[in-house]
Amino acid sequence: MGIKWDEFFVTGDPLIFASQIGIALSLVGAIAGITYFKKWNYLWTEWLTTVDHKKIGIMYILLGVVMFFRGGVDGLMMKSQTAVPENEFLNAQHYNEVFTTHGVIMILFVAMPLLIGLMNFAVPLQIGARDVAFPQLNALSFWLTASAAALFNLSFIIGGSPDAGWTSYFPLAGKEFSPGIGNNFYAVALQIAGAGTLMTGINFIVTVLKMRTKGMTLMKMPMFTWTSFITSIIIVASFPIFTVALALMTFDRTFGAHFFTISGGGMDMLWANLFWLWGHPEVYIVVLPAFGMLSDIISTFARKTLFGYKSMVVSIVLISVLSMLVWVHHFFTMGNNAAVNSFFSITTMAIAIPTGVKVFNWLFTMRKGRIKFTTSMLWALAFVPNFVIGGVTGVMLAMAAADYQYHNTLFLVAHFHYVLIPGVVFPIFAGLYYWWPKMFGYMLNEKIGKWHFWLFVIGFNVTFMPMFFLGLDGAVRRAYTYSAETGFGPLMLLSAVGSIILAAGFAALVYNIYWSARHADRNIGNDPWDARTLEWATASPVQQYNFASLPEVTKLDAFWHMKKNNELQPLSEDEVEEIHLPSNTWIPIYMGAVFGISGFLLVFEWTIAAGIAALGIFVGLAFRSFDYDEGFHVHKDEISETERKWRKGGNKGVKNHVS
Amino acid sequence: MDNHSKGFPISHVIGFFMSLVLTFGAAWIALQSSLSMTAVMWIIGTLAVIQAGIQLYMFMHINESNDRIANNINIIYSAFIAVVIVAGSIWVMTSGHSH
Numbered sequence: 001m002g003i004k005w006d007e008f009f010v011t012g013d014p015l016i017f018a019s020q021i022g023i024a025l026s027l028v029g030a031i032a033g034i035t036y037f038k039k040w041n042y043l044w045t046e047w048l049t050t051v052d053h054k055k056i057g058i059m060y061i062l063l064g065v066v067m068f069f070r071g072g073v074d075g076l077m078m079k080s081q082t083a084v085p086e087n088e089f090l091n092a093q094h095y096n097e098v099f100t101t102h103g104v105i106m107i108l109f110v111a112m113p114l115l116i117g118l119m120n121f122a123v124p125l126q127i128g129a130r131d132v133a134f135p136q137l138n139a140l141s142f143w144l145t146a147s148a149a150a151l152f153n154l155s156f157i158i159g160g161s162p163d164a165g166w167t168s169y170f171p172l173a174g175k176e177f178s179p180g181i182g183n184n185f186y187a188v189a190l191q192i193a194g195a196g197t198l199m200t201g202i203n204f205i206v207t208v209l210k211m212r213t214k215g216m217t218l219m220k221m222p223m224f225t226w227t228s229f230i231t232s233i234i235i236v237a238s239f240p241i242f243t244v245a246l247a248l249m250t251f252d253r254t255f256g257a258h259f260f261t262i263s264g265g266g267m268d269m270l271w272a273n274l275f276w277l278w279g280h281p282e283v284y285i286v287v288l289p290a291f292g293m294l295s296d297i298i299s300t301f302a303r304k305t306l307f308g309y310k311s312m313v314v315s316i317v318l319i320s321v322l323s324m325l326v327w328v329h330h331f332f333t334m335g336n337n338a339a340v341n342s343f344f345s346i347t348t349m350a351i352a353i354p355t356g357v358k359v360f361n362w363l364f365t366m367r368k369g370r371i372k373f374t375t376s377m378l379w380a381l382a383f384v385p386n387f388v389i390g391g392v393t394g395v396m397l398a399m400a401a402a403d404y405q406y407h408n409t410l411f412l413v414a415h416f417h418y419v420l421i422p423g424v425v426f427p428i429f430a431g432l433y434y435w436w437p438k439m440f441g442y443m444l445n446e447k448i449g450k451w452h453f454w455l456f457v458i459g460f461n462v463t464f465m466p467m468f469f470l471g472l473d474g475a476v477r478r479a480y481t482y483s484a485e486t487g488f489g490p491l492m493l494l495s496a497v498g499s500i501i502l503a504a505g506f507a508a509l510v511y512n513i514y515w516s517a518r519h520a521d522r523n524i525g526n527d528p529w530d531a532r533t534l535e536w537a538t539a540s541p542v543q544q545y546n547f548a549s550l551p552e553v554t555k556l557d558a559f560w561h562m563k564k565n566n567e568l569q570p571l572s573e574d575e576v577e578e579i580h581l582p583s584n585t586w587i588p589i590y591m592g593a594v595f596g597i598s599g600f601l602l603v604f605e606w607t608i609a610a611g612i613a614a615l616g617i618f619v620g621l622a623f624r625s626f627d628y629d630e631g632f633h634v635h636k637d638e639i640s641e642t643e644r645k646w647r648k649g650g651n652k653g654v655k656n657h658v659s
Numbered sequence: 660m661d662n663h664s665k666g667f668p669i670s671h672v673i674g675f676f677m678s679l680v681l682t683f684g685a686a687w688i689a690l691q692s693s694l695s696m697t698a699v700m701w702i703i704g705t706l707a708v709i710q711a712g713i714q715l716y717m718f719m720h721i722n723e724s725n726d727r728i729a730n731n732i733n734i735i736y737s738a739f740i741a742v743v744i745v746a747g748s749i750w751v752m753t754s755g756h757s758h
Contacts, residue, residue: 237740273748324743328751336755 060117103166128213143592227292411471462498674717
């Protein structure tokens, strides 16, 4: 029983006290609001128990956007702390907690949910399927992720946040040096989130292999589907490593084992080794689906088939293999011998080759295309130069000898932000603007979108470009303060100003979502971008069964060719058949809750209580085993009615927003 | 309902008990026996490989698929991942300062 009751709530910091009150008030407000508007039933039947891949995707995106706010506030706090020398806005401990949660949240609860959300929404539609292979498992994935995010976020008001960095290296992360329970939140919450992600990986491998519509061979799949497929394979290969590492960490911290604890003969650097065996592939897990989205978006708005489709596929497969072979470049300075460091230097540089192929393919796709500068396309265009800066500095860091100079400086921090923000966040924004009409039946406003774009891209560069130079001048990462004599002040201040512009960009996105939900034109048809892939062949927003009759595919860019060859016939009555769909279920959200409660108790090292709560997991498994619900059928009349509505008069009266 | 029931899953039960025996056997050898460190390593390593085989045959139905190409790709890829993780970790952790 590690924790004392008087340490249960975090006390003594006015910022955190304000957050505690804020969280309590907004919880009460949300519950009161839902009760007042009598929305509990709607929420339960339409969202919380749904197994529909589109709604699960939207919930993932909502989670990602909310967490983006949380992680962004962490980032702003760090930037305000370091804006001037010897600042006393945050103390060292608080700063440690903030950069730790910033990293964990941005990778695991922002990038992953946003990408998996878009995968959930788009992949089944792109392959002409009615859902993923295991809809209920999909809901479970989401609820485990959501419950882990809730548990992790709880840490800063209850019990204290983890403070050993998002990498949580031993020996710092061990019980000796971090005796509080903060790091237990890291071990347990990420374990739960990882389980959810692993299930997503399995689900999408099976979905892509088994659920493709007639005629869609692997080499006719849209590029986003390809990258999602390869990403799922990397997830299945690498997440179990993290699961094992976190389990060992939990044993060390909670049960006094010594896998990584030096005092008992453990190997502290084995944690770093296992962490990066997962952590490096994780980089490709987040960046590959983003590459896929960009490919589809660039090809749509350049109005050309993707250049070098086959070389794209070969590149992503190569990246997936190489991604497993580079992990040591994160700890060149550990003191390996020359052979190890040289090997991993070379594999790391080798990754630049397939990535370079992809960059040239995108450029050649745009060459002689008639580019439409929509907001979505702007993100894709901004991606190329910004990401190349990240990539090239990556090759600099890949040289083991030079890395001793860059290691743990702000140069490295600037590098990975230049990879992850243009490489993941820009494409996610591009994807949101691109698929928004398909999700909700209206577009995000293009004008506010351009504000969002320019503020964010300028803010991003002003924030992170100075960090390259600060790093080369010797500014270390994760340092909460510096003296005026270092001369870091002006660039640090510039970087802080940039982060405010960056935040204004995010605010523009949030305002855009609000504005568009209220005022955007609903009469946009099913294909507002004149796009190329199958998701645009059905209604916007997509009806629950996706396709009244499953499309048949003969070529890459199937929908484009259907449009060009006038193969889009109105649906005839006798084609309509009853459609079988899975029923809603309470089990996934229940499992999320039980995992969350049990995890919470384990964080506090109340192991017996955690064990008892974990029995609830087996109850859920038992209910699932005896669940003989065979789903339901959508009747012909209902299908005809739905189809008539959106196909009414072709696309007459629809305003084309992009031409 | 027919496709749900294929009789009692005897192979799963055998596989489950064999996994338990192998796991507890490894723990017993590591914790209770007085063999040398090297001997313990070799024994539990061997048990781990047997365990992996049981998992593949009893639970992952490696021999039930008709698609030989897919099967081979899966096995080669899994072997690649296993070698990278195990051999790679040993190489990295035993070279340089951690010696």
